[in-house]
Amino acid sequence: MSLAASFAEPQVAERVEVGLGARAYDILIGPGLLASAGERIAALGARTVGVVTDENVARLHLATVERSLAAAGLGFSTVTVPAGEPSKSFGRLSEVVDGLLAARIERGDVVLALGGGVVGDLAGFAAAILRRGVRCVQAPTSLLAQVDSSVGGKTGINSVRGKNLIGAFHQPSLVLADVDALDTLPPRELRAGYAEVVKYGLIDDPAFFAWLEARPRAAFEPGQDRIRAIATSCRAKAAVVARDEHETGDRALLNLGHTFGHALEADVAYDGARLIHGEGVAIGMAMAFRFSVSLGLCPPEDAARVERHLEAVGLPTSPKAIPGGVGSADVLFGHMQQDKKVSRGRLTFILARGIGRSFVAKDVDPAAALAFLKRELA
Amino acid sequence: MSLAASFAEPQVAERVEVGLGARAYDILIGPGLLASAGERIAALGARTVGVVTDENVARLHLATVERSLAAAGLGFSTVTVPAGEPSKSFGRLSEVVDGLLAARIERGDVVLALGGGVVGDLAGFAAAILRRGVRCVQAPTSLLAQVDSSVGGKTGINSVRGKNLIGAFHQPSLVLADVDALDTLPPRELRAGYAEVVKYGLIDDPAFFAWLEARPRAAFEPGQDRIRAIATSCRAKAAVVARDEHETGDRALLNLGHTFGHALEADVAYDGARLIHGEGVAIGMAMAFRFSVSLGLCPPEDAARVERHLEAVGLPTSPKAIPGGVGSADVLFGHMQQDKKVSRGRLTFILARGIGRSFVAKDVDPAAALAFLKRELA
Ligand SMILES: NC(=O)c1ccc[n+]([C@@H]2O[C@H](COP(=O)([O-])OP(=O)(O)OC[C@H]3O[C@@H](n4cnc5c(N)ncnc54)[C@H](O)[C@@H]3O)[C@@H](O)[C@H]2O)c1
Ligand SMILES: NC(=O)c1ccc[n+]([C@@H]2O[C@H](COP(=O)([O-])OP(=O)(O)OC[C@H]3O[C@@H](n4cnc5c(N)ncnc54)[C@H](O)[C@@H]3O)[C@@H](O)[C@H]2O)c1
Ligand SMILES: [Zn+2]
Ligand SMILES: [Zn+2]
Numbered sequence: 001m002s003l004a005a006s007f008a009e010p011q012v013a014e015r016v017e018v019g020l021g022a023r024a025y026d027i028l029i030g031p032g033l034l035a036s037a038g039e040r041i042a043a044l045g046a047r048t049v050g051v052v053t054d055e056n057v058a059r060l061h062l063a064t065v066e067r068s069l070a071a072a073g074l075g076f077s078t079v080t081v082p083a084g085e086p087s088k089s090f091g092r093l094s095e096v097v098d099g100l101l102a103a104r105i106e107r108g109d110v111v112l113a114l115g116g117g118v119v120g121d122l123a124g125f126a127a128a129i130l131r132r133g134v135r136c137v138q139a140p141t142s143l144l145a146q147v148d149s150s151v152g153g154k155t156g157i158n159s160v161r162g163k164n165l166i167g168a169f170h171q172p173s174l175v176l177a178d179v180d181a182l183d184t185l186p187p188r189e190l191r192a193g194y195a196e197v198v199k200y201g202l203i204d205d206p207a208f209f210a211w212l213e214a215r216p217r218a219a220f221e222p223g224q225d226r227i228r229a230i231a232t233s234c235r236a237k238a239a240v241v242a243r244d245e246h247e248t249g250d251r252a253l254l255n256l257g258h259t260f261g262h263a264l265e266a267d268v269a270y271d272g273a274r275l276i277h278g279e280g281v282a283i284g285m286a287m288a289f290r291f292s293v294s295l296g297l298c299p300p301e302d303a304a305r306v307e308r309h310l311e312a313v314g315l316p317t318s319p320k321a322i323p324g325g326v327g328s329a330d331v332l333f334g335h336m337q338q339d340k341k342v343s344r345g346r347l348t349f350i351l352a353r354g355i356g357r358s359f360v361a362k363d364v365d366p367a368a369a370l371a372f373l374k375r376e377l378a
Numbered sequence: 379m380s381l382a383a384s385f386a387e388p389q390v391a392e393r394v395e396v397g398l399g400a401r402a403y404d405i406l407i408g409p410g411l412l413a414s415a416g417e418r419i420a421a422l423g424a425r426t427v428g429v430v431t432d433e434n435v436a437r438l439h440l441a442t443v444e445r446s447l448a449a450a451g452l453g454f455s456t457v458t459v460p461a462g463e464p465s466k467s468f469g470r471l472s473e474v475v476d477g478l479l480a481a482r483i484e485r486g487d488v489v490l491a492l493g494g495g496v497v498g499d500l501a502g503f504a505a506a507i508l509r510r511g512v513r514c515v516q517a518p519t520s521l522l523a524q525v526d527s528s529v530g531g532k533t534g535i536n537s538v539r540g541k542n543l544i545g546a547f548h549q550p551s552l553v554l555a556d557v558d559a560l561d562t563l564p565p566r567e568l569r570a571g572y573a574e575v576v577k578y579g580l581i582d583d584p585a586f587f588a589w590l591e592a593r594p595r596a597a598f599e600p601g602q603d604r605i606r607a608i609a610t611s612c613r614a615k616a617a618v619v620a621r622d623e624h625e626t627g628d629r630a631l632l633n634l635g636h637t638f639g640h641a642l643e644a645d646v647a648y649d650g651a652r653l654i655h656g657e658g659v660a661i662g663m664a665m666a667f668r669f670s671v672s673l674g675l676c677p678p679e680d681a682a683r684v685e686r687h688l689e690a691v692g693l694p695t696s697p698k699a700i701p702g703g704v705g706s707a708d709v710l711f712g713h714m715q716q717d718k719k720v721s722r723g724r725l726t727f728i729l730a731r732g733i734g735r736s737f738v739a740k741d742v743d744p745a746a747a748l749a750f751l752k753r754e755l756a
Pocket of ligand 4: 526659
């Protein structure tokens with residue numbers, strides 16, 4: 001951001017409340033929030049903070065946070081895990097829990113998840129099971145984590161049998177989404193996170209999608225538009241979470257693009273060099289729209305608009321875009337069946353009748369899905 | 379049980395309800411319940427059951443349960459862990475979770491914990507984190523599990539830094555306490571479980587303690603008295619749990635005998651050849667009463683009565699009774715400080731003003747506690 005722009009357009013933090021009664025909490029979105037983490041956590045009544053982060057984020061942002069904790073008179077101790085999805089494992093979980101116990105984090109204290117979705121899921125889960133539950137503050141540093149994973153209380157790790165099959169619902173006590181952190185995020189990660197921003201438009205907010213379409217750089221540059229895009233995303237997620245905390249009903253809409261996306265991630269064995277989560281979601285959303293078109297549910301123009309906007313920001317929209325390609329349709333189909341959204345062998349998909357008109361389809365014909373996958377890979 | 383006794387005294391099942399609103403559930407206590415597990419689990423709407431058990435219990439009771447599940451038309455698959463406390467580890471947890479995933483246990487299905495408290499805690503925790511929570515039915519087969527660990531939703535595993543430091547609150551959907559299973563339980567385990575029965579009298583039910591004093595064989599022989607002793611225990615625990623599901627307040631009373639007991643267990647490095655949980659609790663309760671006497675809180679006669687009854691059934695009442703002895707007072711004190719009931723460095727104990735008059739003492743003088751430990755070990 002140029003100095004001129006910064007004068008012209010001062011950044012103002014937004015606040016989104018997640019309305020969950022006794023477990024309600026705030027999401028703050030704005031600049032400089034990491035530097036204020038200490039006072040905000042002290043205000044929660046914690047005395048000691050167990051910081052969990054990854055090696056990349058530690059290098060770039062840990063000093064700011066530790067300075068802030070120290071200035072607020074908090075005790076703290078940091079557990080750093082390797083960056084990347086493989087850290088969402090039982091082995092790392094036990095290391096993190098052990099580190100937090102060694103730091104003597106007690107029931108009134110706080111675990112601070114400082115990083116992307118991997119750290120958020122891992123640290124959030126560790127907080128959920130440490131002494132049967134201590135509070136967690138999420139400080140998401142990736143765009144994906146700011147607009148999605150840090151909000152809603154889903155925490156967990158992966159199994160060899162699939163992603164996120166092990167975990168807990170554990171709502172954070174506060175979310176600090178410091179937009180300045182996005183300035184150090186690799187562009188590919190920023191794009192990937194943007195897929196989740198687009199998702200909220202596609203689910204049920206066509207005006208937001210149109211707003212994004214008109215500002216394809218909004219999320220990619222500092223400024224108030226970025227804060228607004230993130231806050232709008234958080235507000236959308238918060239509303240769904242408040243309606244359906246434990247994902248028994250329409251929270252499933254948040255999985256738009258994820259049934260296909262998870263299958264693709266499993267197919268490349270979670271090899272981030274080939275595919276990262278948000279890219280899988282981008283491809284998955286494009287596929288969900290194409291599948292909806294092929295079932296006669298959605299106008300082809302809407303699917304084309306989705307593809308166009310994703311491509312405009314540099315996101316992939318086809319499984320064939322994945323370096324090295326993917327396996328057969330049958331293999332992908334098998335991954336989808338092991339997905340936890342399978343209920344009694346029937347396939348649940350999030351489909352769309354158009355942009356902003358997504359819905360849960362609980363009884364999709366497996367043969368139609370398999371035939372679609374074959375066409376996608378042909 | 380002789381045939382004559384069985385005619386004279388037919389055993390009638392008792393039912394205890396745990397009143398937790400939307401999470402309310404029944405505890406059934408009586409004979410033949412394992413053989414009816416299938417129909418009762420089918421009535422919960424499950425289709426597939428993931429049985430978790432240990433090697434001892436598998437040998438003695440698994441066939442009964444599997445026959446019953448098959449007869450009820452349920453799919454099932456069994457994960458068997460080695461018997462004993464070391465199975466409450468991250469390693470076993472990940473094996474059990476993986477086994478349940480392999481068995482394709484879905485959100486509507488049920489995990490059946492068939493065994494003592496170790497299996498109950500491990501399987502209950504696995505159910506809590508599998509797909510972020512599936513239902514669990516507890517089928518406790520040890521006396522300790524029937525009167526204590528299967529009721530109340532505390533689940534978890536141990537850390538190298540202490541017992542039960544990792545876990546979740548996850549209420550079962552049903553508890554089936556088959557008293558027939560107790561007939562195969564080693565006498566030492568039966569005695570150990572009895573310590574928890576005595577505990578309920580000591581906490582706040584002097585009439586129950588007197589009833590037990592008058593019938594020292596009640597829990598040790600088949601018959602209605604045993605069912606009554608177990609049901610009274612469950613009712614006491616259920617009442618506390620209903621008042622304080624997440625152990626923020628007076629649920630702590632259930633820890634009578636446990637602060638000392640856990641320290642002793644840690645001291646022998648959880649070596650069951652030397653000390654098992656209930657034995658630690660028996661010693662711990664006797665110590666809590668002696669400590670209360672030494673603080674001038676409790677009449678010495680009450681402490682003597684506690685010791686007498688525990689000794690009458692063959693339970694130990696002094697740390698010096700532990701084969702091989704225990705470490706120094708300082709070492710025991712250190713274990714107590716790492717206990718999760720420590721809050722901000724002050725020591726919380728459950729003390730007593732007399733039999734049935736226990737209370738939470740939140741601010742015990744560490745010097746007094748240390749001096750007491752020194753006397754106990756002298
Ligand atoms: N819990 C939920 O509801 C939920 C929702 C969506 C996704 N997720 C999970 O989130 C994970 C993906 O999250 P992610 O995309 O943030 O992955 P990530 O945590 O691996 O972060 C991506 C990469 O960016 C780096 N990074 C993060 N912040 C940075 C910064 N400010 N500067 C420089 N580098 C930075 C990380 O070190 C990592 O290398 C997946 O595991 C997914 O399952 C969870
Ligand atoms: N969750 C809670 O609220 C809670 C409360 C109290 C204790 N606990 C936990 O419970 C555990 C102790 O439970 P436990 O004493 O049942 O230990 P356990 O599960 O190890 O069982 C004791 C022994 O008896 C065997 N056994 C069990 N049932 C049998 C039967 N019917 N016939 C023959 N053998 C049988 C087991 O194989 C084992 O060898 C500890 O880990 C403790 O932390 C939990
Ligand atoms: Zn996602
Ligand atoms: Zn106990």
